[in-house]
Amino acid sequence: MARIGILGGSFNPPHLAHLVCASEAAAQLELDRVLLTPVAAPPHKDAERDPGPAQRLALCRLAIMGDPRLDVCDLEVLRGGPSYTVDTLRELHARTPEDDLTFIVGGDIALGLPSWHEPEAVLGLARLAVAERSGAGRGDVAARLAERFADAPSPVFFDMPRLDLSSSLIRRRVAQGLPIRYLVPDPVAEHIARERLYR
Numbered sequence: 001m002a003r004i005g006i007l008g009g010s011f012n013p014p015h016l017a018h019l020v021c022a023s024e025a026a027a028q029l030e031l032d033r034v035l036l037t038p039v040a041a042p043p044h045k046d047a048e049r050d051p052g053p054a055q056r057l058a059l060c061r062l063a064i065m066g067d068p069r070l071d072v073c074d075l076e077v078l079r080g081g082p083s084y085t086v087d088t089l090r091e092l093h094a095r096t097p098e099d100d101l102t103f104i105v106g107g108d109i110a111l112g113l114p115s116w117h118e119p120e121a122v123l124g125l126a127r128l129a130v131a132e133r134s135g136a137g138r139g140d141v142a143a144r145l146a147e148r149f150a151d152a153p154s155p156v157f158f159d160m161p162r163l164d165l166s167s168s169l170i171r172r173r174v175a176q177g178l179p180i181r182y183l184v185p186d187p188v189a190e191h192i193a194r195e196r197l198y199r
Helices: 016-028 045-049 053-063 075-079 085-095 107-111 119-125 138-148 167-175 186-195
Strands: 003-009 033-038 070-072 100-106 127-131 156-158
Touching: 003 016, 003 085, 016 033, 016 070, 016 100, 016 127, 016 156, 033 053, 033 075, 053 070, 053 075, 053 186, 075 085, 085 100, 085 119, 100 107, 107 127, 107 138, 127 138
Parallel strands: 003 033, 003 100, 033 070, 100 127, 127 156
Antiparallel strands: none
16 A cells, blocks of 8 residues: 555646645655646636646656656546546546545645535545645634534645745746746756747
8 A cells, every 4th residue: 555645736837836845745744655646727817828738747747857756647637628636536546446545735725625526525535635824724724624524534734834936926937038947946947948838
């Protein structure tokens, strides 16, 4: 049995805060691996700057190079269309039912869990791990989830250093011709420059 963490997102592009989140989850929750799982279609309004799922998948693979605790899951990209967490968890569970799954989210995302597609099934398939962020502390998240999912296991929390980084910031900096080195892994920056992404 392996303890597997799943960190989903657009990863448009992946940056150091994503990797720190995955690394801290692996260390603090004693996970064997954390899978970066890019969605096929970003759900946000700025999707017009999306270089496409194949490029985001390639960027994720470049981002995790050299870290044996991290891997990339291509299930949602291969499935295409809107991504539902419950479908991904079901497929991972069907492939390796002996694995113990942990779904990793930020506190702000955890507060929105009741509005997700089949949230009870999500909590039945994976332990919920929450990275604390400002505006969504442990007490707020635990109370919201306990109120809505009384029979579900309590979420686990892990600490994450404060990094004021976002994919939208990276895209803006690239479009403005500003450097992104030290904000993303070097192979990611090199690929973005070579492929002329986000310009």
